[in-house]
Amino acid sequence: MSRKLYIKNSVVIRDSKIFRNEELLLKTNEGLSLSSFLKAIYKEQNLKYPKFFKMDSLSKLGYLGVEILSKGNIADKQTALVFANSTSSLETDEAYAASMKKFPSPSLFVYTLPNIMLGELSIRHELRSENSFFISESFDPELFIGYTKILFQQEKIENVLCGWVDLHNNDYDVFLCQIALSGGTDFNEEELKKLYLPTHE
């Protein structure tokens, strides 16, 4: 049975800005390095999660995006995670490869897969749910819609968190949205593109 789905909340992190439900939440100095930008969000949002500082930048982006999207609390522990990006964990892979010339870094090595981010999110929010990470050349609404619909058709879940979290050469692009059975706008390709694209470019 196909159930009607809705986009309940969304977050965009791009070009030194954060938007929640299309409203500008935070704008930082554009000259900040990626690590300073991520730390600035953490401080500004008054987050208290020391493990954040041990994460690689990709996981930090995912963590911060979900904290802002969920306002720090994912109540439904069965919320499924459907994430994707185009560059996998390349940024960390390269850093780890560089460390191998002298002393391979264990703490870098553990982040050399993009789905580690989903593990971090599941630990943080105590999720016991389905999670999948896809690699796609560019943001692909059909991918998220297709997989999310399958999950809902199984009638085992009531919430899905979809995420595009991409990072390469310090260039980041984050778009997250919560999909549910009620509230918000229709979950379709047009709406997803509209939410993803406004501040893009």
Place this chain on the structure above:
Amino acid sequence: MSDLHTELKKSIIEQLNLEDMEVSEIENDEHLFGDGLGLDSIDALELIVLLEKDYGIKLTDPNQGKEIFNSINTMADFIEKNRTR
């Protein structure tokens, strides 16, 4: 507190990304793992790398780790006795 103790605390804070933690907040006899500083298994691997990189000590028996990495005091004792640089 010896220079080595302070140096170790600084290295641990930096290498293990213990953001917002100060040297003065780590006690010499405080447990590094478990209830103390709360380090995890990946941190243990980083400490093994730190021993080799900074002091030229290669741990051959992983079972030694539990004793050596008990606290700053035990780490410093082990380094003093085994350092090659």
